[in-house]
Amino acid sequence: MSVVKVQSVSKWFPRRDGESLHVLQNIDLDVPEKAIVAIVGASGCGKSTLLNIIAGLVTPDRGCVFLNGVKASAFEDWRSLTYMFQEDRLLPWRTATQNVAFGLEAAGVARPERRERVTETLALVGLSGFADAYPHELSGGMRSRVALARSLVTRPQILLMDEPFSKLDPSIRTQMHDEVLRIKELMGMTIVFVTHDVEEAVVLADKVVVLNPRPGRVRETQEIRLPYPRDPLSPDVAEQARLLRRSL
């Protein structure tokens, strides 16, 4: 069964001149359980809007979204879904531990259990030694790990990622890809990953969906059958990326 199912979704945004901007046109998307699906497209193709629609932050004008087979409007278990943004969005007045705990505070998890799960999750992303560090004391890669831990601490079933590593150095980005794949193997969540980087999509995803802009529509869906771990510099990855880039 698909964990996320997007069915002929269209979205318009009102513009200042009274016209409306057609952002998404008839999008169909199927994310099977425990899959990693990457949505690739140039900027302005509506990929973030699509993610916001899946997250229930934006309502589509046409079509609908099903989460675990339940229509989004009737879906209640929103806390089984977390969202990782392009910026790390760490609260500067909170330590790493407190930032990770943020996800559990909303869910009303009791304090002792909260502490235990935060410690566990920080260890999972390799940041045990930095539990009490403030964001400004951490490097970009570490901040990214804290943000990842914050979206994992609620043990989500669905993880939505909006270009979360695009601002990192290439070598650190590769490390983060390995981390995501390792943790996904461990926790078994389903991931929808938005990126403009075709190589990143090929390295991570089981399935890549290419969006074209104005209005955003699905141009191509490509299964990636290469075995993990995938070396971003290998010829297989390069070939897949080349094929996908043609439809961008």
Next chain:
Amino acid sequence: MSAVPVSPAAPVDDGRPKPVPGAARDRRLKLAALRLALLVALLAIWQVASLGAPPFVLPSPMRVWEAWTTLVASPTFWKDLGVTFERIVTGFALAAIFGVVVGLVLGASKTLGEFFEPVLTLITTVSSAIWAIFALIWFGLSNWTTIFVVFMTAMPLILTTVWQGTRTVNADFVELARTFRMSQAQVLTKIYLPTILPLFFSSARLAFGFGARVSLVAETLGASSGVGVRLKQAADLLQTDQVFAWTLTLVALMLALEALVLKPLEARLFRWKKQAEAS
């Protein structure tokens, strides 16, 4: 940027130069010595000046010291001080509560904000002395006259800062809270309040100082006890040494408040800020 940690013990190298402990201590000692020299110089100038003036114009430091020791020993000293302090704190606390709550509400609703903006301007343009006269008419010789004046002086400052502060709240953080399905109350306490706190703190400190100063003016007009009343009595009787003694008491109290309460509180609340901003 430092490497991703392999061992938990890896130090955080942020690339900032580390201060040399010895140099910092030397500089502090030097500053303390300079401050002491400044104090001695001021006392010397005061002493010399007092020689050429009658005591009711400028009493000598020694005479003020004697007046101060008698003052502290007098039975009403602590009572007057306590009564004034209580009025300042009450007025300030009411101003802080009202300012934060209304500031947040006005910040949250654009319509309300635009509607009430002129009222705030009106309140800020009216001088504290005028508020004191109104207070005297409305409340007579009671604690509320002083409390009202402190409130009307401190409240607009705090309210304006909190209101402006709501505009500096990062929309990204609010969106983050929404993805975790946080309630409106949680967004307010976990995102809005921490964002506003540094601004609130600096404005509250300013507002407390203003409030404390105008409280004396209000007391001279509309109270039968308190520091302001004693100051006025001393001035009427040309007891200039008494005026000096009260003044020194107030200055010392404000300095103690700053060093013993505000500075440690600030350091504790805002230790998350970068060192560069603090120094």
